[in-house]
Amino acid sequence: MAPKGKGRNEDLKQEDVLQAVVIADSFNVRFGPVTRDKPRALLPLVNVPLLDYTLEALATSGVQEVFVVCCHLGDQVRGHIRQSKWQDCGSPMAVTAVMSDSCLSMGDALREIDSKALIRTDFILIMGDIVANMDIGQVVKEHKARTQGKDKSSVMTLVFRVAQPGHRARTKEENMFLIEQGDTGRLLYFKKTKDDSRKIAVPMDILMEHDDIIVHNDLMDCHISVCSPSVPTLFTDNFDYQTRDDFVKGILIDEEIMGNKIHINIVRDKFAARVSNMQTYDAISKDVICRWTLPYVPDIYGSGSGERVKYGPHNVYCSKDVTLARGCELKRDVVVGSGTRVGSGTDISRCVIGKNCHIGDNVTLHNSYLWDNVRVEDNCEVDTALLCSGVSVLSNVVLKRGVILAWNVVVGPNVTIAQGTQLMSEPQRDEFDDNDLSFGDDDAQQLQSVKEKQGENEEETEAESYGAQSKAFLFKPYVDSDDEDEAAVIECQWGKSASDSEERNSYESESESEEEEEDSEGEAMGDFDADSEEEEDVVDSALGFSPKACMMRRNTDFYQELVDTIVRGHTEKITDDNLILEINSLKHAYTVPIDEVIASLPCAMFEMGASLNNAKVTADSKLFVLFKKNVERYAPLLSKYIKNAETQLVAINGLGDFVIRNSELRPKLPQLINFLYDADVLSEGSILSWFNSNRFQPGSNDALRHEFLKKLVQPLVKWLQEAEEESSEEDDDDDDDE
Incomplete structure (x- = not known):
């Protein structure tokens, strides 16, 4: 009997091993020419390969066994793993590369994992381009407690991070709408939304069957999941599951048939984000530099392999053997790698510079990323650009915003590279060109020869357009799926306002941080007129004040959806209770304050x-x-x-904003307020209190707005006061008669 007992203990011990599957391929072309020569997982982020951040996050979370699925340029990933510290004898985590060149999606990768029978217990599924300082092991414990308790059918826990719309690390393609069961964290509804979506069709059974639901559009997908061991098998059984989103939608649709459930975990006080395109690359780099990702910051995590990084004021990090000439200035949020030399008169801000770079004299670098062995000669200007390893920018070159120079590109001298240009060091070849001339057609061969010569001449002309000594060819982004167009792909290459967004920094004061948070909230909620280019300090001559500066902020998408919801409720005769439920769902979906709902309803x-x-x-x-x-x-x-005096004042101000937007209605404001008064929605006291309010500074924009609206409402107030006086006189007469 003893050997059997020993065997069971070994099995139990083996099951306690925490496993993880890392997908080291993005399966898209978001980084354009950059990932043609190196997989995204190995691209440097603040001079550290992305895959190293992911593996370090897993190790600190208690993971003991990791399988890295290597697809595109998988040999490079496998070589990097072989040379990493995880292959040392004393490593607490075993990392194994799983080669699979035929995988075209995450679904293919998980089917490959299933075919090799590598998963034995609950495991972490994560992309290879994640930066996170959260304890994923805690999410695993919660998932196991759930599956061993009431929700044994839970197959996956998705990790999301709170990020309001407009957050710099939240991209358009990651906008989503979720409904969560409040008491269990179970996912009831999941939908990716486009930026211009105004309507979300939610199944009524969700609203009818669940008393406690939480609606989210304030979450960002961390691309971290805790999965039950059945997940790879489910991918194998369903070949239409190509992405994790396909899997989630499939589980939710077939939930009643299969009985499988999905839950969510929301990160609120830790950092977790994925580098999915140039916008997020820029945003996460800034977060690392500004120390939101502790302990994964340049002076702690970047100091390795004998290299020491020094942390200075204003988030300036310099390696030990950096050479800085007299007169150069490193302003703020700058990382400089070892062996780099910076010339005199050079100005650098919000930049990451790799190892062994040479920056000449009188160079301006702003919000840019220079990888290893980059050379920028004298008198150059670089703003919001990515320069891959081996790039040379010759003298007197200007790189406009959004420029990407891939590996070993040479540009200049004396040229300006237009905004958004992406260049590579060799001509781009169409992968679908058919150059097979095996049929022996002499005319065809001759025609092909002529085309090749014409192509060579065009390539020479193109290269010269980027400078007399250039080695650069234009890269045209590919479209990587049926539902995308080239414009969307190009836009995703770089953030909308990467260089001019002034983000919070660790050394800024608390008041400055609060002001910036209010500004970002205003952008997310929308202004007085979303299509107007009117500035806040522009006075409308018909009003005598600037409407944009003093009106309540309004989310135009929320307002339009509110109108549509009320119209549909009226048409379909939806009960008031259900209509209130839908309005509250809209409030949470668009993350608007309750005052905005109150102001918008009338x-x-x-x-x-x-x-x-x-x-x-x-x-x-x-x-x-x-x-x-x-x-x-x-x-x-x-x-x-x-329902009270305070909310009634908000409603009156909302109507005031409404007539300001619609000039024809301005003389009718007393009538609008009177209708609400007759319906007992507004009280006489609240109307008079609003009218007599003097809480605004005299001469201010808000005071001018209030005076303008008071003139409009004057007839109603006069009528109310006269009616009150008459009522008082009648009461006095009655008293006298008695």
Whole structure:
């Protein structure tokens, strides 16, 4: 009996080994010419290969066995792993490269893992370009506790990080809409949304069957998942699962049939993000430099292999053997690798410079990334650019924003490279060209020879356009899926405002940080007019003040969706309780404050009448009759939100903004407020309190706006005051009679 007992103990011990699968391929062309010669997982981020960040995060999370699936340029990944510290005898984590050149998607990679029977227990599924300082092991423990408790059918836990719309590391292609079961963290609905999406079709059964739901559009996918051992098998059984998103959607659709469930874990106080394109590359690099990723910062994690990095004021990091000439200036958020030399008069800010680079005299570098062995000669200007290893920028060259120079490119001298240009060191070849002339057609061979000569001449002309001594050829991005166009691919190469966004830094004061957070929130929520180029300090002559500077911020997408929801609720005769539920879901989906909901509801009631009659918002008397009916019909719903003196003031200000936007309605503001007063949504006291308010600084924009609206409402207030006086006189007369 003893040997059997020993064997069981060995099995239990073996099952306790925490495993991870790293997908070291992106399966897309987001980095254009850069990843033609090196896989994304090995691209340097702040002078450290991306794969090293991922493996270090797994090791600190207690992972003991890692399988790295190597696809595109897999030999380079395998060679990097062989030379890494994880191959040392004392390494706490075993890292094994799994070669599979035929994999074209994550689904193929997991099917390859399943065919080799490598997974024995719950495991972590992660991309090879992740930077994270969170404890993924804790998520594994929660997943195991869940599967061993009430939710044994849970097959995957997805990790998300809180990131409001507009966050610099959140890309358009990663916008998503989630519904979570509040008490269990179970994922009920998942949908990737486009940036211009205004409507999200949510199955009604989710809203009807679940009392406690949480709606999210404030999350960013960390591309980290904790999976049950059945996940690779499910990929094998379903060949239409090409991505993790396909898997998630498939599980949610077949949940009632298969019984499998998916849960989510939300990261709030730690860092986790994926380098998916140049926008996120830039954003995460800034986060590393500004020390949001501790302990993975240049002076701690970057100091290895005998190289020491010194941390200085304003987030300036320099290796020990850097040569800085007199007169050069490293301003802020700068990392300089070992062996690099910087000339006199050179100005550098928000840059990462690799090893053994040579920067000449009077050079300006801003918000750019220079990898190893890059040479930038005198009098050059580089703004928001990526220069891969071996690039040479000759004298008097200007690189405009968004330029990418791939490996060993040479440009210059005396040229300007246009914004967004991507160059490579050899001509781009069409992978689908058919150059097979085996049929022996002499004319065809002759024609092909002529084409080749013409191509060589065009290539020589193209190279000369980038400088007399250049070695550079234009790269045209490929479209990597059916639902993308070239414009989308190009836009994803670089962030929209990478160089002019002033992000928070560790040395900034708390007040400055709060101001920037308010600015970013304003951008996310939208301004007075999303299509207007009007500046906040521009005064409207018809108003006497600047409307954009003093009106409540409004999320135009949320407002339009609110109007559509109320119109649909009216048409489909949805009960008030269900309509309130949908409005609350919109509030959470667009992360708008409750004051914005309150201010928008009366306005939406007016626009509902216009929408139902296919009319524009005008001063047409028919629309006012409809507004009165709508207010009377939905007075109980409005009173759920506009329920005290404070919220009534917000509603009045919302109507004020509404008439400012729609100039025809300005004389009708008293009538609009009166309809709400008659329906007992607004009280006389609140109207008079708003009218008599003097909390604004005299002469300020807000005070001018308030005075303008007071003049409009004056007739209503006068009527209310007269009615109150008459009522008081009647009461006095009654008292006298008694």
